[in-house]
Amino acid sequence: MENIPSIKPTESELEILQILWQLGKATVRQVNDELSKFKEVGYTTTLKLMQIMHEKHILSRTEEGRYHLYQAEIGEEQTQQLLLGKFVDATFRGSAMKLVMQALGNQDVSLDELDEIKKLIAEKEKNLNL
Amino acid sequence: MENIPSIKPTESELEILQILWQLGKATVRQVNDELSKFKEVGYTTTLKLMQIMHEKHILSRTEEGRYHLYQAEIGEEQTQQLLLGKFVDATFRGSAMKLVMQALGNQDVSLDELDEIKKLIAEKEKNLNL
DNA sequence: ATTTATCTACGAAAATATTCGTAATAAAAT
DNA sequence: ATTTTATTACGAATATTTTCGTAGATAAAT
Numbered sequence: 001m002e003n004i005p006s007i008k009p010t011e012s013e014l015e016i017l018q019i020l021w022q023l024g025k026a027t028v029r030q031v032n033d034e035l036s037k038f039k040e041v042g043y044t045t046t047l048k049l050m051q052i053m054h055e056k057h058i059l060s061r062t063e064e065g066r067y068h069l070y071q072a073e074i075g076e077e078q079t080q081q082l083l084l085g086k087f088v089d090a091t092f093r094g095s096a097m098k099l100v101m102q103a104l105g106n107q108d109v110s111l112d113e114l115d116e117i118k119k120l121i122a123e124k125e126k127n128l129n130l
Numbered sequence: 131m132e133n134i135p136s137i138k139p140t141e142s143e144l145e146i147l148q149i150l151w152q153l154g155k156a157t158v159r160q161v162n163d164e165l166s167k168f169k170e171v172g173y174t175t176t177l178k179l180m181q182i183m184h185e186k187h188i189l190s191r192t193e194e195g196r197y198h199l200y201q202a203e204i205g206e207e208q209t210q211q212l213l214l215g216k217f218v219d220a221t222f223r224g225s226a227m228k229l230v231m232q233a234l235g236n237q238d239v240s241l242d243e244l245d246e247i248k249k250l251i252a253e254k255e256k257n258l259n260l
Numbered sequence: 261a262t263t264t265a266t267c268t269a270c271g272a273a274a275a276t277a278t279t280c281g282t283a284a285t286a287a288a289a290t
Numbered sequence: 291a292t293t294t295t296a297t298t299a300c301g302a303a304t305a306t307t308t309t310c311g312t313a314g315a316t317a318a319a320t
Contacts, residue, residue, distance in 0.1 A: 010277060014220055028297080045279050047298070052277095066286060067297060081236055083221050084229070088237060090144055091213050096237030097246070100230050102207070102214055104250055107226030111258050114251050116227070120234055121244050128241050140307060158267080175309050177268070182307095196316060197267060 008086065009079065013053055016046070017079065020059070020072040027067050138216060139209065143183055145169075146176070147209065150189070150202040157197050 009017060019034045020026060032046040050070055053059040061068045092098045103109075109117075139147060149164045150156060162176040180200055183189040191198045222228045233239075239247075 011220065012278065018223060041278095042280060043297090044281075048279075048300090049277095051299080077232070080221055080228075080232055083217075084232055085237065087213075087217050087221075088233070090141060091210055091217075093148060096233045096239050097243040098210075099214070099237075100233050100239070100247060101250060102210055103218070103226045103230050103233075104247070104254065106211055107214070107218060107229075109227055109230070109254075111255060113227040114255055114258075117230060117234070118248070118251060120231060121248060124234065124239070125241060125244055128244075142308065171308095172310060173267090174311075178270090178309075179307095181269080 006082070007056070008083065009053075009058060009074075012049055013058065014079075014083075016049060016053065017058070017072055017074070017076075020070065021076045025062075025069045025071045027069060029067075031070070136212070137186070138213065139183075139188060139204075142179055143188065144209075144213075146179060146183065147188070147202055147204070147206075150200065151206045155192075155199045155201045157199060159197075161200070 015035060016031055019031050023030065023034075028043070028047045028050055031050065032041065032043050035041050035046060050059060054061055054070070057073055059070045060073045061070045063069075088094060088096050088099050092102075104114075104117075145165060146161055149161050153160065153164075158173070158177045158180055161180065162171065162173050165171050165176060180189060184191055184200070187203055189200045190203045191200045193199075218224060218226050218229050222232075234244075234247075
């Protein structure tokens with residue numbers, strides 16, 4: 001880990017990353033099984049994608065006997081941060097504020113979660129006031 | 131307007147939409163000039179894209195003498211909402227909460243803006259408590 | 261009136277992303 | 291031992307997105 005991602009994973013790559021962030025290490029078969037739960041995808045398609053991701057150093061892999069164990073080389077939060085920045089720029093013209101307002105306004109967020117957000121805001125305000 | 135967007139504009143299309151949302155109506159030349167401020171792009175490239183967007187009913191156009199005036203057919207907030215939903219799913223596994231936390235934590239948000247967000251949260255809580 | 265500049269239409273090239281077929285290999289099952 | 295199954299490697303086909311060259315038309319400039 002610890003390779004600041006500067007290139008954006010594609011959508012398919014992100015799907016695979018999500019699975020690997022959850023599983024830690026996994027074989028192509030495992031990843032493909034997970035993918036198959038929500039989309040039709042051939043085994044060799046997944047394989048090829050993971051090989052490409054390996055070439056790009058998005059994934060590392062170790063040989064375990066006959067097969068390969070793959071692992072994400074870029075961190076989840078790190079990647080989310082990168083994608084979030086680009087998304088804010090492209091979709092909200094750089095205004096994180098607008099994005100947050102829309103997300104709070106229209107996506108599902110529970111009371112407890114709102115509380116957590118309030119805490120975070122309080123923290124932030126404290127820091128900004130220094 | 132009033133055509134709920136279900137297809138996602140591509141990145142280039144979104145760039146053009148951003149400009150048209152700002153300008154209202156505009157010619158290809160105007161849009162291309164705006165685009166040129168932050169990226170190299172040939173006139174015919176922009177033209178072609180806008181023609182394609184017109185075919186897809188993302189843009190409407192009226193003929194004014196020799197040239198065309200284009201206008202966004204899908205609303206800004208509507209589109210942001212659509213893209214936000216997909217983005218939350220793809221990047222934050224559906225958790226708007228996580229997205230908001232990350233956005234507040236790491237993107238630039240001012241004190242005033244935090245205040246606004248607090249107000250929105252208070253509103254939301256009121257509604258949820260009913 | 262001719263030339264120059266500007267616009268649209270169109271097709272196709274280039275770049276990028278996704279999918280999959282086939283072959284080689286090795287393990288597992290019969 | 292042979293067959294079946296599962297795996298990787300590889301190349302190429304397909305699909306999608308982006309870019310741009312060329313041609314035709316019309317207005318503007320000379």
